[in-house]
Amino acid sequence: MKILISTDIEGVAGVTHAEQTRSGNPEYERARAWMTDEANAAIRGAFAGGASDVLVNDSHGGFRNLLLDRLDARAQTITGKPRYLGMMAGVEQDCDAVYMIGYHARAQTAGVLAHTINSLAFRSVRVNGTELGEAGLYGALAGEWGVPVALLSGDDVFLAETAPIFPGAIGVETKRAFGNAACTSLAPSRACALIEAAARAAVANVRALRAFTIAGPLECELTTQTPGQADLFCQWPQTRRIDGSTLRFGADSMQSLVRMLNCFSAMSFMLR
Template sequence: MKIYISADIEGVAGVVSPQQGTMGNGEYERARRLMTQEVNAAIDGAFAGGASEVLVNDSHGDMRNLFPDELDPRAELILGKPKPLNMFEGLTREHAGAICLGYHARARSSGILAHTTNGFAFGRIRLNRQELGEAGLYGAYAGSLGVPVILLSGDDQLKAETQALFPDARYAVVKHAVGHRAARNSAPEKARALIRTQAEDAVRNAKSVQPFRIQGPYRLEIELNTPALCDLASVIPVATRLNAVTVAFEPESVEHAIRWVNTLSALSAALR
């Protein structure tokens, strides 16, 4: 049984500040080690639950955060970017389940370090009128392949936001939001124990979890954070500008919707 893990950093126990997700400082080095340890807990739990293979995709920032030499050697690791499917690169129909580890709530919510893909660029992302964060968007992509999201870890706001999308999934709530940059955290050791237990249970029961699907035809609406960013997005010939800060696309699949989101995210660098 093949299991897929997408690993972000904002939802890791002990991570509360943008500095901890930004390369070039001691706080980041500490956070990426905590991230690696939580991934190892999920890997160990997945194998205990019956996984035969585990593929991990580093899904934060430049996507080279995890320590390869400290990762459980039973798993394979995807590092670096750009890559076609970004946070879910490497996922295939052969995977029995996907795990969203260290994830966070969507932009303009009360979760810790909440954002959607690119905090500088995006205010809201809607697919077929449904507002989605990263877990929902990539979970819908997994569902389009017939793969269920079986476990999510992060803060309590992530669970509150996504439980209706993934009602059969397991959750590892490792911290509770006090504010956007403050949390009541579980001790890292306790967080890892919870993740391991939940991963084992999730994998053992993966066949009973239904994928999250959004049926086509598709309409993607992206609300940018400024009119200037919307000016930039509107340069794309197939984009329809709806108002000062919102553009729409009609992608042929959830995969293509994700590709448009990531294209605009990359373009936004021109205005930083």
């Protein structure tokens, strides 16, 4: 059994402010250590549950956050960008299940640090009419390889959002949101204990799960934070402008759709 652990930072216990997610300050250094601890908890649990191999995908920001010298040596790490599969890189390496650790709710919800891919550029992302956050987008990408999501950790808003998408997956609540930058959090050590126990149990549950897929053809409706961003993204010939801040494009797969969104996210830095 091979497990892919995709790790983000906004859903990690104790993380509640944007400063903790950005490099170059002491708050980030503390948060990335907590992120590493939660990744290690998931690794320990996966191996204890019977996994033979574990891949860890560093999935936040520049994809260079985990403290590799502190990571469980039994796991291998996917780090750095760009990569075609982004937060789900590694799923193509014959994985049996995905664990989403430290994830967050989608944009425009009341979750802690809620956003979808790019908080400064994307207001909402809909695929075939259904609004999705990062978990839904990347869970559907994993589904193209037939790989189910077996474990999720983050705040209560995130778990409520993803429960209908990933039925049967185990959820670990690391904190309860009281807005974008306020929460009641577990102690990091308590969160790690719960993640480790859930990661162990999730291995035995994998065979009962079904991968999340979205039937094609796919159409993505992207609402940007400003009309200027839509101006920029509509330079791409495949896009169709719907209104001042909304555009649509088609895709032949979730991989193509996610790659387009990540290209738009990179393009948005021109306007900062």
